[in-house]
Structures are given as structure tokens and as C-alpha cells.
Amino acid sequence: MNNLREVFRKYKAVVFFDVETTGLDAKTCRIIELAAIRIERAGDGTLYTAGRADMLIKLPDGQRIPEKITELTGITDEQLEASGVTEYNAAAAFAFEFLTCGPVLLVAHNAQFDLSFTQEMLGRYGDDALQLLKDCDYLDSLTVYKDRRDYPHKLENAIAAYNLGDKVKNTHRAIDDVKALFEVCRAMDDERPDLLKYVNTFGYNPKYGVGGQRIEKVSYWPQRFNKYMQPPSCTLPALMKKRRK
Secondary structure, rough: OOOOOOHHHHHEEEHHHHHHHHEOOOOOOOOEEEEEEEEEEOOEEEEEEEEEEEEEOOOOOOOOHHHHHHOOOOOHHHHHHOOOOOOOHHHHHHHHHHHOOOOOOEEEEEEEHHHHHHHHHHHHHOHHHHHHHOOOOOOEEHHHHHOOOOOHHHHHHHHHHHOOOOOOOOOOOOOHHHHHHHHHHHHHHHOOOOOOHHHEEEEEOOOOOOOOOOOOOOOOEEEEOOOOOHHHOOOHHHHHHHHHH
16 A cells, blocks of 8 residues: 555645535635545654544525535535534634645645635635645646546546445535545555646646636646546646647
């Protein structure tokens, strides 16, 4: 087992995170749940959880969760009211408890979506929190997975492909997805330890383009669906390198 060995030679911590939102547009919709685990490596090489959060986040006064989102996630307005924290407290907790003491690698499945919403949220509460996000590097596990397996490429498909069903579950709740993402990334690293080559590189469907505002420091490249695991010379990072020459 590689246990993300090469990744932890470069980074002090890897933060796996996921958000549930009221919709698809980061400019007009809000995060209603944010979950994260911060993984670090001990002196003996074992990985341990250095931080864990699962926060329901209250909406601004007058806003409610769309019915379709409640059906998908199970999160209700009543839950937000009873157990939710303010967006300010959620932003502060995520930025100052998970993104400090770096270097930090942030990982999400379809990271363009999660980072877009998180960037908007942190940006509403000053430059310090937003700068911590910008100081991180980013890994999109979806981009990696597209180079490994045939369509479809949802997290639940990766769980099945790597036979992780007895370890994790995919429930459309952020904390469960974060735990699953950690295990999927470990499995992908064991399969081929090239995750570092995908850092700050996001593939997108050329039919639809990049969803939302482009994120600073990320390189965006069209990525077509593949029917089998791509050899090292044909992965997205390898093709990018050839195009740059």
C-alpha cells in the first residue's frame, strides 16, 4: 500500500472536503453543509485524522432549501434552524482550523464545484480566510478518475470500481462523501501513484466547458471520456505536457 506516500512528501496535510448546496450557481446559491477531514502523516508513516468537521450552515434570513435539494440530501430547513451554525462561523472554522499549518492539499470530487462555492463563502468574510484557501494546492479526484475508468464518473461509481462498498457509503451527505473520497484516493494511489501530476489541473467536458468562474492557479484542459485506464503517456497531465512543448 502506497498510503499516499509521495503526496505526503510534499504536503504537511491533505484536506478532503465536500459541500452540499441549495443549487448549482456559486454566485447565487449557498452552502448548507460542509464536511472536511484533515489527514496528516505520523513519524512512523501512518496516516491519522488531525481534524474533522461536519457543519450544517444556516441560510440568510428569508431563504429556504429548495424541495429538490431536501429530497436529494435529506437536509431540511428545520435541521438548519435547530443545528446549523452561521455562515461566518463555518467559514472561520474551515479556514483557520483546516487550511493553516501547511503546505495543504485540498481534495474534492469535482473540485471546481466545491471550490467555487467555498471561495464565494470565504470571500464574504475578509481577505485572511480567502487567502488561506488560495495558498492551498488543489486536486480534483474526478479528473484523475476519468483517466482510470469508463463513464459514469460519480463518486459512487469510484466506490464500486475500487470495491470499497464494505468500507464507505455514498449518501449525498457531505461527511459520508468525504470519508469515501479519502478511501477512493488511497485506492487510486495504490493503483498508480501519480496523483501529484494532477495537482492544480482540472479536466472539463469540452461539450460544456468550465462550469463557473475559473479558479486562480488552476490549469483547465478539455478531457474526453475514456473507456479504459489510460497508460502514463496518455493521461491528461502527460497530454498537457506534450501540448506545452
